Each structure stands twice: as structure tokens, then as C-alpha cells.
Amino acid sequence: MRRLTVGAWLVWGAVAFFLINLAALIGAVVVNSVGRRWFDTWLPQGWTTHWYASAWKEFGLLQVLVVTLEVALLVVAISVLVGVPASYVLARRSFPGRRLVYLLFLLPILMPPITYGIPLATVLYKYGFAGHLAGVVLANLVPSIPFVILTMTPFIEQIDQSVERAARMCGARTWQIFARILAPLLVPGILAASILVLVRTVGMFELTFLTAGPDSQTLVVALYYSMSAAGIRAQQSVDAMAVLYTSSMLVLLVAALRFVNPTQLVARVKDEPD
Amino acid sequence: MSDTALRHRLAERGVDRQLLLLVPGLACVLALFVYPFAYGIGLSFQPASGGVLGAYRAFFTDAYQRDTIATTLGLALPAAILNVAASVPIAYLMRGRFRGKRFLTTILVVPITLGTVLTAEGLLNYLGPTGWFNRALMSIGVIDEPVRLTNNYWGVFFSLVITGFPFAFLLILSYLSGIDPTLERAAATLGAGRWQRFSRITLPLLAPGLATTFCLTFVLAFSVFPSAVLVGDPAGSTRVVSIAAYHAAYEAYDYPLGSAIAVIMGVVELVVVAVVLGLRSLFYTGSTGGKG
Numbered sequence: 001m002r003r004l005t006v007g008a009w010l011v012w013g014a015v016a017f018f019l020i021n022l023a024a025l026i027g028a029v030v031v032n033s034v035g036r037r038w039f040d041t042w043l044p045q046g047w048t049t050h051w052y053a054s055a056w057k058e059f060g061l062l063q064v065l066v067v068t069l070e071v072a073l074l075v076v077a078i079s080v081l082v083g084v085p086a087s088y089v090l091a092r093r094s095f096p097g098r099r100l101v102y103l104l105f106l107l108p109i110l111m112p113p114i115t116y117g118i119p120l121a122t123v124l125y126k127y128g129f130a131g132h133l134a135g136v137v138l139a140n141l142v143p144s145i146p147f148v149i150l151t152m153t154p155f156i157e158q159i160d161q162s163v164e165r166a167a168r169m170c171g172a173r174t175w176q177i178f179a180r181i182l183a184p185l186l187v188p189g190i191l192a193a194s195i196l197v198l199v200r201t202v203g204m205f206e207l208t209f210l211t212a213g214p215d216s217q218t219l220v221v222a223l224y225y226s227m228s229a230a231g232i233r234a235q236q237s238v239d240a241m242a243v244l245y246t247s248s249m250l251v252l253l254v255a256a257l258r259f260v261n262p263t264q265l266v267a268r269v270k271d272e273p274d
Numbered sequence: 275m276s277d278t279a280l281r282h283r284l285a286e287r288g289v290d291r292q293l294l295l296l297v298p299g300l301a302c303v304l305a306l307f308v309y310p311f312a313y314g315i316g317l318s319f320q321p322a323s324g325g326v327l328g329a330y331r332a333f334f335t336d337a338y339q340r341d342t343i344a345t346t347l348g349l350a351l352p353a354a355i356l357n358v359a360a361s362v363p364i365a366y367l368m369r370g371r372f373r374g375k376r377f378l379t380t381i382l383v384v385p386i387t388l389g390t391v392l393t394a395e396g397l398l399n400y401l402g403p404t405g406w407f408n409r410a411l412m413s414i415g416v417i418d419e420p421v422r423l424t425n426n427y428w429g430v431f432f433s434l435v436i437t438g439f440p441f442a443f444l445l446i447l448s449y450l451s452g453i454d455p456t457l458e459r460a461a462a463t464l465g466a467g468r469w470q471r472f473s474r475i476t477l478p479l480l481a482p483g484l485a486t487t488f489c490l491t492f493v494l495a496f497s498v499f500p501s502a503v504l505v506g507d508p509a510g511s512t513r514v515v516s517i518a519a520y521h522a523a524y525e526a527y528d529y530p531l532g533s534a535i536a537v538i539m540g541v542v543e544l545v546v547v548a549v550v551l552g553l554r555s556l557f558y559t560g561s562t563g564g565k566g
Contacts (some may be wrong), residue, residue: 121312
């Protein structure tokens with residue numbers, strides 16, 4: 001064991017302080033969501049699971065969850081189908097205008113969602129997509145496709161090009177190479193990108209907020225409305241929904257971390273074997 | 275010239291049918307990002323009154339609107355700087371392998387899953403006047419009256435730190451693990467102390483990564499919208515530029531003004547990003563010695 005320096009102790013102390021406050025912050029919401037009455041005391045006066053039941057019933061949570069799932073799965077499927085081939089070309093080929101194309105794919109990630117969300121929602125309303133599931137899906141594709149492209153590039157660069165050349169020598173066509181050679185080799189990368197896009201889409205507030213109608217709200221947007229329209233819904237009920245949201249996101253994130261080593265997203269360096 | 279000859283000449287320059295794989299992706303970005311953006315810019319020059327630049331003039335002459343830029347920058351810049359500055363020492367201590375590294379990383383990344391609403395509810399519950407934080411401080415006698423930490427600048431600031439820190443930390447950790455550790459060992463054999471190794475070897479190699487991380491964290495913080503409404507003071511001290519844009523477009527139904535504010539917001543953001551990337555080019559740019 002290395003001896004820790006004073007600086008290291010300070011840093012770990014700060015991390016511990018941050019984590020304690022974070023745990024207390026989450027704890028406050030969880031406790032409130034199962035508490036009966038909680039005003040000027042350390043803990044609520046009694047315990048109940050009543051708020052979860054009322055959140056589920058009054059809120060039509062089932063429908064919101066179904067919409068969230070539909071939007072997320074459609075966005076994941078479309079952005080993987082569109083993004084992976086584009087990412088392949090960008091990772092493997094050099095052609096005139098490559099840098100411009102790359103910049104085009106980078107811009108939607110670099111701009112705050114609100115800046116392109118407002119004009120995008122206006123356009124989607126003009127063509128009658130907004131207010132429905134289709135509009136929400138289309139809007140969420142804007143950051144998701146570039147995200148898939150960026151996440152997939154290192155995975156594609158890892159595949160030995162001679163495998164593809166050998167397949168081509170044996171007479172395989174491009175689509176055959178994709179379906180029979182690349183797709184199986186890329187499964188871990190595709191899974192990683194899919195889960196990350198899923199997490200981002202479920203958590204994406206701005207774009208969904210701007211394009212959703214009453215029947216196409218996802219969980220985040222529904223939560224926002226229920227919290228900002230204060231007084232209509234009991235705060236504990238909102239907390240109960242927030243707890244449900246966070247626990248499902250947590251499951252997704254832990255699943256994602258099993259496939260992707262987060263420290264290798266940008267620079268792919270193998271850990272030293274010692 | 276025959277068709278085949280043309281195709282061969284194009285193929286020599288790297289253009290062939292395989293590039294068609296780019297078409298669906300490009301079509302989506304053009305139709306869903308470039309076209310709406312251009313449409314929005316066009317719309318912002320067609321206000322109901324005031325000529326071509328009327329919407330922009332309306333924004334900049336109204337102090338209530340104009341000040342939103344300063345408010346947003348006042349929130350986003352400190353939050354992004356704090357997130358990056360706090361990530362560097364933590365990530366620096368977490369280089370190499372040790373037991374529980376994956377667990378610690380996961381714990382530090384958990385705030386990503388909280389979402390705006392749980393963070394907002396948590397801040398209101400925990401930091402509110404009767405929350406645990408004030409209660410604990412009062413019971414140990416540090417303060418006599420509850421500190422006001424929600425529904426003002428600080429509530430939004432904490433929310434930005436909680437949601438932004440995990441991103442900054444993950445990126446910095448991954449940039450740091452891309453720096454070849456043997457460089458630092460070489461410096462150590464030449465007699466460099468801890469601080470010298472960090473400031474003369476690691477920090478310059480990390481500078482480009484710091485710039486990128488700062489930009490991405492800044493974008494996240496700059497587009498703050500839900501938390502500014504929920505834990506902030508949306509009509510006063512935390513009326514950020516995205517609230518102004520939303521109000522103009524969806525509550526006043528003034529689409530030209532809404533688009534103009536969105537354009538202004540994009541320009542301000544790109545200026546900050548350009549400044550940061552410009553500063554970055556003053557530093558060492560090149561291989562970080564990472565393998566792979």
C-alpha cells in the first residue's frame with residue numbers, strides 16, 4: 001500500500017463529502033416517497049407505500065412507461081441501423097469532404113438541444129409530425145445518430161481489415177460482409193452504443209418536451225409536468241415516480257457499464273497486464 | 275469518356291459505391307438538423323415588425339431578455355470550470371489499477387441516472403429550510419437560521435454540478451488513462467518530484483482533453499432548462515436564455531423571436547467553445563504516448 005500524501009487525503013475527503021451529500025439527497029427523496037407526513041422533523045411520522053400506488057393509478061404511469069419504451073426502442077433501432085454503416089465509412093475510408101461530413105455529424109452533439117430543438121419543433125409542427133410519437137422519435141434521432149457514429153468508430157477500427165479483404169477475395173459482396181463478418185464481430189460495440197443511446201433517450205428532456213403531445217410524453221417529461229404544476233399532485237407522489245425513474249435508469253446504466261469500460265470511451269489504452 | 279473509366283478515376287480518389295452507406299445518416303442530419311436550423315435562422319429574420327433585424331433588436335434592447343445571456347454564462351461557466359477542476363485530481367489519483375476501481379467509478383457515475391426531476395426534488399427536500407442539511411448544521415450550532423440554498427442561484431448551480439460532474443469525470447479519466455505512464459516514470463528517474471511530474475508532464479499532455487471536456491460540460495450546463503425552472507428562480511435570478519427562448523416561442527407564440535434567441539444562444543455557445551479550443555491550440559498537440 002502506497003502512503004497517501006496530504007493532497008490525496010484532501011481529495012478523497014472532498015469525494016467523501018460529495019458522496020455523503022449525494023446519498024443524503026437521494027435518501028431524502030426515497031424517504032419522502034414512503035413517508036406519511038413529514039414537516040419539521042428528522043423523519044416522517046409514519047410509513048406507507050400508498051404514494052407508489054397513487055402515482056401508478058392517477059398518473060396513468062403504465063401508458064407513460066409504454067410510450068417511453070416505444071420511443072427509446074425505435075430511436076435505438078433506427079440510429080443503430082443508420083449510424084453503424086456511416087460510422088464504418090468514416091472509420092475506414094478517406095474521401096474528399098470527409099472532414100466536412102465528420103463536422104456535420106459532430107455539430108448536433110456540440111449544440112445545446114434547445115438551440116436546434118426550437119426550430120426543429122417548429123418544422124415538425126409544420127409537417128404535422130410533432131405532438132405524436134413520430135415527432136418525438138424524429139427529434140431524438142438528431143443527437144442519437146451522431147452518438148452511435150462516435151461510439152462505434154473505435155470498435156470498427158479494432159477489427160482487422162484483412163478479415164474483410166479475405167471475405168472479399170472469397171467473393172462476398174458488401175452487404176454480405178456486413179451481415180456475416182462485421183455484424184457478429186461488432187455485437188459488443190453495437191450493444192454498448194444501443195444501451196448508451198437508450199440511457200440518453202430515456203433521460204433526454206428538452207427535445208421530447210418540445211415535440212411531445214399529451215399522448216406521447218415520456219417519463220421525464222411527464223415527471224417535469226407533474227412537478228412544475230405544483231399543488232395538483234402530492235409531492236410524495238412525484239417523489240415516488242422519480243424513484244421509479246431513477247431505479248430503472250440505474251439498472252440500464254449498470255448494464256451498460258458491463259459492456260463498456262467507461263475509461264476507454266475516448267482513448268483506448270489497454271490496462272497494464274501487471 | 276466511358277462510364278467505367280470515370281468510375282475508376284473516382285475510385286482512385288476514394289469515391290465509390292461504398293460511400294452510399296453514408297447516405298441515410300447524412301440524410302437524417304441534413305433533414306433533421308441542418309434544414310430546421312436554416313429554417314430557424316430564416317424565421318428569425320422575418321419578425322412581425324421591426325424589419326429584418328427586428329427580432330434581434332427586440333432581444334438586445336430589452337434588458338430583461340438581454341441579461342439572460344449573462345445569467346446563463348454566470349451559471350454555466352463556474353459550473354463547468356468546477357466540474358473539470360474537481361475531476362482532474364480525482365481522476366489523477368485513480369490512474370492505475372487498484373481494488374474497487376470499477377466500483378468507485380460506478381458510484382461516481384451514478385448521478386447520471388438521477389435525472390433532473392429527482393435531483394430537483396432531492397435538492398428541495400435535502401437543502402430546503404427544514405431539510406436534513408440545514409437541520410444538521412443547526413444542531414451542531416454552525417448556523418442559527420436555515421441557509422437559503424434552493425429556489426435561487428445555488429439550487430441550480432448544485433444541480434448542474436451533480437449532473438455535470440459524472441460526465442466530466444468519465445471523460446477526464448479516460449483521457450488520463452490514455453497518457454503513457456512510462457513518461458512519468460522516466461521523469462521520476464530524472465529526479466522530478468510529484469508536483470513537477472504532474473505540472474510538467476501530465477498536465478500539458480492532458481490539456482487537449484481538458485479543453486474537449488470543458489466544452490462538452492459547458493454545453494450541458496449552458497442548455498440548463500428544467501433545473502432552472504424547478505430549483506431556481508425562473509422569473510428572476512435564474513432566468514436563463516433557454517427559458518427566454520421557450521417563453522418567446524411557446525408562450526408568446528412569437529416564433530421569430532424564439533428562433534432569434536435560439537440562434538443567439540448557439541452563437542454565444544460557439545464563441546465560448548471557439549475561445550477554449552483556440553487556447554488549447556497554444557498547448558502541445560500530438561500523441562499522448564498511449565498505446566492502442
